[in-house]
Amino acid sequence: MSPLPSAGLGLKPQHYSEAAACPAVGAQRGLWFEVHPENYMVAGGPRLSWLETIRAARPLSLHGVGLSLAGDERPDLEHLARFRALIDRFEPFVVSEHLAWSRRGGVYHPDLLPVPRSREMLNLVCDHLDEAQQALGRRMLIENPSAYLALADHDWNEVDFLVEIARRTGCGLLIDVNNVHVSASNMGFSAEAWLDAVPGELVGEIHLAGHRPDPVWGEALLIDSHDAPVSEAVWTLHDRLVARIGARPTLVECDGDVPDFPVLLAEQARAAQALAAVETSS
Amino acid sequence: MTAFHAAFDAALSGDFDALWPHIEPGERTLGALAVYRNTAIKGRIDALEANYPTVLQMVGEDWFRAAARVFVEEQPGEGPVLTDYGAGFPDWLARFEPARDMAYLAPCARLDRAWTEAHLAEDAEPLSARQAADLGLGLAGLVGRLHPSARLFWFDWTAPSLWLGHRYPETDAALEWRAAPEGLLICRPVAAVEAARLTRAQWVFLDACRQGRPFGAAAAAAQGAQPGVDLPALFGGLIALGVFDSLSITKVRS
Numbered sequence: 001m002s003p004l005p006s007a008g009l010g011l012k013p014q015h016y017s018e019a020a021a022c023p024a025v026g027a028q029r030g031l032w033f034e035v036h037p038e039n040y041m042v043a044g045g046p047r048l049s050w051l052e053t054i055r056a057a058r059p060l061s062l063h064g065v066g067l068s069l070a071g072d073e074r075p076d077l078e079h080l081a082r083f084r085a086l087i088d089r090f091e092p093f094v095v096s097e098h099l100a101w102s103r104r105g106g107v108y109h110p111d112l113l114p115v116p117r118s119r120e121m122l123n124l125v126c127d128h129l130d131e132a133q134q135a136l137g138r139r140m141l142i143e144n145p146s147a148y149l150a151l152a153d154h155d156w157n158e159v160d161f162l163v164e165i166a167r168r169t170g171c172g173l174l175i176d177v178n179n180v181h182v183s184a185s186n187m188g189f190s191a192e193a194w195l196d197a198v199p200g201e202l203v204g205e206i207h208l209a210g211h212r213p214d215p216v217w218g219e220a221l222l223i224d225s226h227d228a229p230v231s232e233a234v235w236t237l238h239d240r241l242v243a244r245i246g247a248r249p250t251l252v253e254c255d256g257d258v259p260d261f262p263v264l265l266a267e268q269a270r271a272a273q274a275l276a277a278v279e280t281s282s
Numbered sequence: 283m284t285a286f287h288a289a290f291d292a293a294l295s296g297d298f299d300a301l302w303p304h305i306e307p308g309e310r311t312l313g314a315l316a317v318y319r320n321t322a323i324k325g326r327i328d329a330l331e332a333n334y335p336t337v338l339q340m341v342g343e344d345w346f347r348a349a350a351r352v353f354v355e356e357q358p359g360e361g362p363v364l365t366d367y368g369a370g371f372p373d374w375l376a377r378f379e380p381a382r383d384m385a386y387l388a389p390c391a392r393l394d395r396a397w398t399e400a401h402l403a404e405d406a407e408p409l410s411a412r413q414a415a416d417l418g419l420g421l422a423g424l425v426g427r428l429h430p431s432a433r434l435f436w437f438d439w440t441a442p443s444l445w446l447g448h449r450y451p452e453t454d455a456a457l458e459w460r461a462a463p464e465g466l467l468i469c470r471p472v473a474a475v476e477a478a479r480l481t482r483a484q485w486v487f488l489d490a491c492r493q494g495r496p497f498g499a500a501a502a503a504a505q506g507a508q509p510g511v512d513l514p515a516l517f518g519g520l521i522a523l524g525v526f527d528s529l530s531i532t533k534v535r536s
Contacts, residue, residue, distance in 0.1 A: 038362045043430070044405035046473045066362025072287040079362065104291050107358045110325025111318060113294075116286060116304065124284070148314035150306040153286075186314070217313045 005059045005093060005249040006030030007271035009264050012254075016050040018261040020057060027269035032059035032093070034251050038066045041082045055090050061205065061251070062092040063174075066108065069128045069142070070115045071101035080135040087136055094205055094249065096141040096174045097132070099125065099162065112145045116153040117161040122168075129169045141174040141204045142166070146211075146224035147183040158183070159197040166202050173198065176207035177237045178230065182222045191237055200245030208234055208271060209253040227256030230267055239274055247275040294319055326354040329364040334371060334394045336448045337387055349378060365402055369395060386459045389441035390448075393468065396433035397449065397477075400470045403431035408471040408524035414517070422498030426491050427527045431470035434492060436485050442466035450477055471524025478523050483508035483516055488525065 003024065011019055011033040022028055033054060040051060054060070064083060067075055087095060100112035115121045133140055142165060144158060156164065162173055175198060184191035210228030214221035230252060242248065252267045289300035293315055305311060327350040331338055338346045353374055359367045372395055375381050376388035408429055417424065428434075435442065442464040446455035465480030467488070480488070486507040490500035501513050520526070 038364065041363045042365060042402035045402045045431075045470060047402070049473065072284045076361075101287070102362065104287055106360055108361050109294060109322040109358075110329070110362070110364065111322040113290060113318060120284060121286075148317045149311065150308055150314075152304055152306050186310075214313060214317065216316075217310055221310055221313050221317070223317055 003029045005032040005061075006247065006275045007268045008032035008034055008059075008061065008249060008251045009268050010251065010253040010255065011035050011051075011054065012258050013047070013050075014258065015261045015264070016054065020050070020053050022261075022265070024057075027272040028265065030272060030275075031268060032061065032249065034061040034063050034253075036065050037062045037083050037086045038064065040086055041079075051090065059093045060090055061094045061096065061249070062086060062090070063143075064095075064097040065110075065112070066102060067097045067128075067132055068101045068103040069097055069132065070099055070113075070121065070125050071103055071128070072124060073104060075128050075132050075135070076103065077135070080132060084136050087138060094141060095136060095138045096143060096205060098143045098145055099165070100145045114145065114147060114149060114151060116151045117156040117158065118153050119155055122156075122161065122164060125165055126168045129165065129171055133169065133171065139170060139172060141172045143174040143176050143207065144179050144183070146176075146179040146222075147187050148221065148223075150187060159194060163199060163202065172204040173202045174205045174207060175203050175241065176209070177241060178207065178209040178211055178234050179224055181231070181234050181237060182211050182224045185219075185222045192240060195237060195241045196244065198241070198245070203245055203248055206238065206241065206248050206250040207253055208238055208250060208267075225256060226253050230270075235270070235274070238271070242275060242278045247279050250275060294322060323351065323354055325364070326359060326367060327351060329367045330354070330371060333365065333368050333398050334391055336394050336445055337375070337391050339448050340387065340390065341384070349375075349380065352378070365398060371395070386439070386441055386444050389437055389439070390445045393435065393441065393445040393449075393466065396435070396468045397475055400431040400433055400468050400475045403470060406430050407528045409521060409526035409528040411518065411521050413528055414521055422501070423496055425494055425496050426500070427494075428488065428492055429469055429471060429525055429527045431468075431475070432488075432525050433468045434480070434485060434488050435466045435468075436463065436480075436482075436489075437465075438463050440464055442479060446477060446479075453477075467523060467525060469523060469525050476523070481508070481516075483511040484520060487516060488520065491526070 019033060040047060066079060098112050102109050102111060102113060166173060180191045180194050184194060208230045209226045210230055211222050212225045212228055213219050214223055250271045252271055254264060286304050289304055293301040327347055330350045353371060357370050372388050372391035375391050381387050406429055440458060440460055440462050443455040444457060444459055446453045447457040465485040467478045467480050469476055483504040487500045487504040490503045504511055504516060
């Protein structure tokens with residue numbers, strides 16, 4: 001039996017052969033990989049065959065970026081069908097998306113756009129999520145996005161809004177600790193209090209990534225850039241979260257200025273150690 | 283639709299007026315809006331850069347990203363599958379005034395696009411020499427469909443050489459731009475995308491197959507384009523490139 005997923009890595013094409021060959025020993029025993037399904041919605045070719053090879057050796061997570069669940073248009077049925085085909089083929093252990101939107105009026109924005117946490121938006125998101133979970137045949141996890149802009153008309157705080165969505169749709173939560181840190185810094189709230197409020201039983205996965213200060217605003221405006229190592233502040237928040245709720249599959253994401261595979265593996269090992277520490281103590 | 287989404291959508295295009303009632307303005311508001319605008323634009327430009335590596339290499343990063351910035355405003359893209367993004371870039375480049383002095387850019391962009399299409403095309407078993415031999419004399423009457431990844435080109439200028447020199451430097455193709463007809467096949471018979479020069483007779487043969495004409499008619503067309511061409515050698519060479527789809531031939535035969 002393969003070991004349970006512990007710490008994972010976002011899979012990049014330049015690392016396919018190293019990822020496939022990585023032995024399941026030490027911190028890499030529970031290594032798993034995550035991909036954006038949008039990058040594999042292709043007819044054929046080496047991308048899909050690499051993913052098959054890696055999936056044969058490791059657990060896989062599909063983490064969508066294009067469903068636009070918080071949009072004001074219904075989910076794209078063709079996109080859902082292609083997502084479903086990947087789920088059927090690769091049998092991911094977890095399927096996730098974002099509390100964000102990206103599509104409107106025939107234009108797709110490669111970004112995770114925000115909404116106010118209002119009753120109107122709650123209804124929209126829950127309707128879309130119901131439809132998506134039905135079409136995909138899976139319970140999904142929903143991720144908290146990074147916040148940059150102070151929106152008016154919030155009726156809920158972010159954790160309560162996510163919990164209400166989970167209560168109404170049966171979805172779980174993917175807690176992106178870097179996004180909590182970035183949002184807390186940009187919006188001026190306590191990341192610790194935010195994390196302490198999350199009901200542990202809803203959390204199915206955790207994300208860690210790097211961020212950068214905005215080139216103009218500096219530390220006053222942090223950007224969830226995914227192009228830097230995980231910061232010490234985020235590692236500390238991760239320790240705090242898993243100490244309270246227990247170990248969860250934890251992903252290290254890096255999408256820009258991607259370092260060599262061993263550098264990513266070192267971050268993955270650090271996350272695996274943090275998870276092992278709470279498992280031993282519990 | 284909701285008023286918030288409409289207002290945010292407009293703000294992404296630079297029109298902030300409708301968004302003010304939906305936000306709590308502060309000193310960093312414009313900076314925060316810029317993060318969203320820049321992320322979306324950067325995502326598209328990055329995708330374009332990944333999809334057109336030869337064009338990028340020819341013009342350099344600064345020129346490429348400046349041109350891409352104009353393109354993404356005009357053709358922002360419809361879907362989240364970013365490998366599809368920028369299919370209209372080669373035609374757009376052909377009309378782009380600042381590229382007027384670089385007539386080779388648009389044809390090389392077309393070849394980059396074909397490379398991506400071949401890379402992601404449906405898998406299919408290419409027709410082997412053995413299978414072709416087994417078909418024997420009946421071959422002439424069969425329709426040989428091209429492999430799903432096969433893309434054929436014929437240019438009046440040396441775009442194939444220029445593109446090969448950048449994308450497949452091991453071919454030692456001459457990096458020169460002159461009026462000389464050249465053909466190229468881009469194909470992914472198995473895992474790797476391959477590029478091969480085509481003679482006029484080979485191109486005519488494959489073009490006939492692409493149009494659904496049987497091998498016999500394709501051979502006659504090749505003979506017309508280059509009288510006296512060695513047809514068995516031509517056919518054998520094309521089979522070695524993995525350009526035919528084995529399945530379609532079997533289907534027609536049965």
